[in-house]
Every structure is written in C-alpha cells, then in structure tokens.
Amino acid sequence: MALESAYITASAIAAVEYPDLVHQYRVTGVPKTVVNDRTEILGAEPEASFVAHVLESIA
Amino acid sequence: MNARTSADLEAVLTSLEAPVRLVFFTQTFGCDSCLSARRIVDRIASLSDHVTVEEFNLVLDTDQAAAYGVQRAPAIAVVGETDVGIRFYGAPEGHELVSLVDAIALVSSADSGLSDDSRARIAAVDQPIHIQVFATPT
Numbered sequence: 001m002a003l004e005s006a007y008i009t010a011s012a013i014a015a016v017e018y019p020d021l022v023h024q025y026r027v028t029g030v031p032k033t034v035v036n037d038r039t040e041i042l043g044a045e046p047e048a049s050f051v052a053h054v055l056e057s058i059a
Numbered sequence: 060m061n062a063r064t065s066a067d068l069e070a071v072l073t074s075l076e077a078p079v080r081l082v083f084f085t086q087t088f089g090c091d092s093c094l095s096a097r098r099i100v101d102r103i104a105s106l107s108d109h110v111t112v113e114e115f116n117l118v119l120d121t122d123q124a125a126a127y128g129v130q131r132a133p134a135i136a137v138v139g140e141t142d143v144g145i146r147f148y149g150a151p152e153g154h155e156l157v158s159l160v161d162a163i164a165l166v167s168s169a170d171s172g173l174s175d176d177s178r179a180r181i182a183a184v185d186q187p188i189h190i191q192v193f194a195t196p197t
C-alpha cells in the first residue's frame with residue numbers, strides 16, 4: 001500500500017524486540033496491525049478486507 | 060509473491076532488476092540484535108548486485124535518523140527509486156526475513172501487485188496513514 005500512495009507508510013516491527021511498543025499497542029498475538037495508532041487488525045486478512053480496514057482509519 | 064525457502068529468497072534477490080538501498084540504522088550500546096540485523100542485511104546485499112547497504116548510527120547520525128523518521132535500532136529503510144516509507148524494525152529473522160525480501164522485490168519493481176480495485180481505493184487517500192505490523196520470527 002505504501003507503494004501506491006505517498007500518504008501511506010508501513011513499518012514491520014519484530015514484536016519480541018520492542019516490548020514497550022507491544023505494551024503500548026496491547027499486542028497479545030501476531031500478526032497485529034495498528035493503523036494511525038487507532039484502527040486495529042488482528043491476524044492476516046485477504047487483501048480487499050485488509051485494504052478496507054486500513055482505510056477505515058481515515059474514514 | 061510468496062517466497063519461503065532460503066533458495067526461494069536467493070532466487071528473488073538474484074532476479075532483481077532495479078536498485079534497492081537498505082538504509083540500516085544501528086546503535087553501539089543497548090542493541091542486542093543490531094549485530095545479527097547487520098549480518099542479515101549484508102547477506103542480502105551479497106546476493107544481489109542491485110542491493111546496497113548504507114549504515115548509520117542512530118545516536119550519532121541524527122540528521123539521517125530524522126530524514127528517514129527512524130527512532131529505534133535496529134531499523135532498515137527499504138528504499139528504491141524513491142523512499143515510499145517502508146521500514147523494518149528489529150533483526151529480520153524467519154518470517155520477517157521473508158517479508159523483508161518481499162518488500163525489497165516490491166520496491167525494486169515499483170509494483171505493489173495489488174488488485175485494480177485496491178489501487179483505486181488507495182489512490183483516493185488524501186491524508187497520512189501509518190501502518191504498523193507487529194510480527195514474530197516464527
């Protein structure tokens with residue numbers, strides 16, 4: 001998605017190395033995706049559903 | 060693309076057609092995984108003529124850290140013709156290594172591989188979206 005929009009950035013975070021972030025974002029399982037510190041997506045999702053969820057963060 | 064085995068990853072890296080820079084941020088103290096992260100990016104670069112590594116120190120190279128928006132180490136910015144904002148935090152091992160190699164291939168090709176419908180929806184985005192994906196090596 002970052003490739004498709006200059007507005008979108010994406011970080012992959014190794015959860016075990018950043019316990020502070022895991023705590024901050026209440027990561028209890030992986031993969032967990034947090035969008036704009038607000039929208040949360042648990043687990044892996046099909047592309048269309050993932051894109052829709054990510055875009056909910058600015059809806 | 061679903062690269063999985065070590066041979067698959069090597070095949071992906073050797074077939075890149077456009078340059079990718081791995082901008083690697085390390086720090087000297089208090090970074091247990093910086094050394095293994097460095098080994099991994101060096102190994103990746105050794106497998107492709109198109110992949111280069113630039114190393115910066117998170118503490119000393121503050122201008123570069125700010126330019127790439129990096130506040131932690133180890134961090135890897137995957138940069139192609141332009142910087143589209145893809146970052147990896149922590150040593151990329153296991154699944155994370157697969158994800159990193161996939162990201163390198165995507166950035167190199169500048170093709171997201173997304174469906175036309177997804178592309179159209181994303182093209183309408185007019186404000187910043189920051190996606191953070193938490194993962195583990197296994």
